[in-house]
Amino acid sequence: MIPSFDAAKAELRKAGNRNPGPWTQHSMNVAEAARLIAARCDGLDEEKAFVFGLLHDIGRRAGVVAKRHIWEGYRYLTELGWEEAARICLTHSFPVKDIDKDISRDDLEDSERESIRSFLSEITYDDYDKLIILCDSLADARGFCLLEKRFVDVGRRYGLPAFTLERWNQTFAYKEYFEEMAGIGLYELLPNVRVSTFEPSPVWTPERREVSTDTEQGGKL
C-alpha cells in the first residue's frame, strides 16, 4: 500500500518534531523534484514519486543516526504497511547497489547490515528507486542544484572513498536516463537551479566535520 500525500506529509511533520533539522526541508525538495520529473515521464506516477521523496529519509525520526537512518525508515514504514515506500528508505543511499559503497558512518548492528546486504542483492532497481537516488543528489534544503555542487559538498563532509567516482558516474547515468525519458534537461525542468547552485555553501572544515550531530541531523544534505 502507498500512503496518501496527506498521510506522508503528516509523518514527515511528526518526524521533524522528534528530530528537528534541515533534513525535513530537504525531503520536501526531493519530493518536489521527483514529482516534477515523474510528471514528464510516461508510466511514472507523480503522486507516488512525491510521496516516496517525502518519506525517503523518514528514519531520521529516530534521532541522530547515520547509516542507521535507512534501516529505521525501512522498519517504521514496513510496520505501517507501506512496503513500497519502505523499500525506498533502503535503496536511496546506494547509487551503486552495494551496501559497502555508502559514504556515511556505519552505525548498524551486524544483523541489520546483513539484512540490507541481502535485500539489495535480491532486487533490481525500478524507476522509483533510481528517481529518488537521483533527486536526493539534486535537492538540498535550499532548493535544487547541480549534481557537481552536491557531490563536492558531500565529499567535503564525508571524505572521498575509492568508490566515490563510481557513485558519481552512476548518479549521472540516472540523470541522463530521466532526461531521455522526460525529453528535457533536468536543470531546465527544475526551477531556480542557477540561484541555489550559486548560493554560497557553508564551509565544512575538518573541525566542523567533528560536529557530527548537526551534520547527521541534516543527513546528506
Ligand SMILES: [Fe+2]
Ligand atoms: Fe535524502
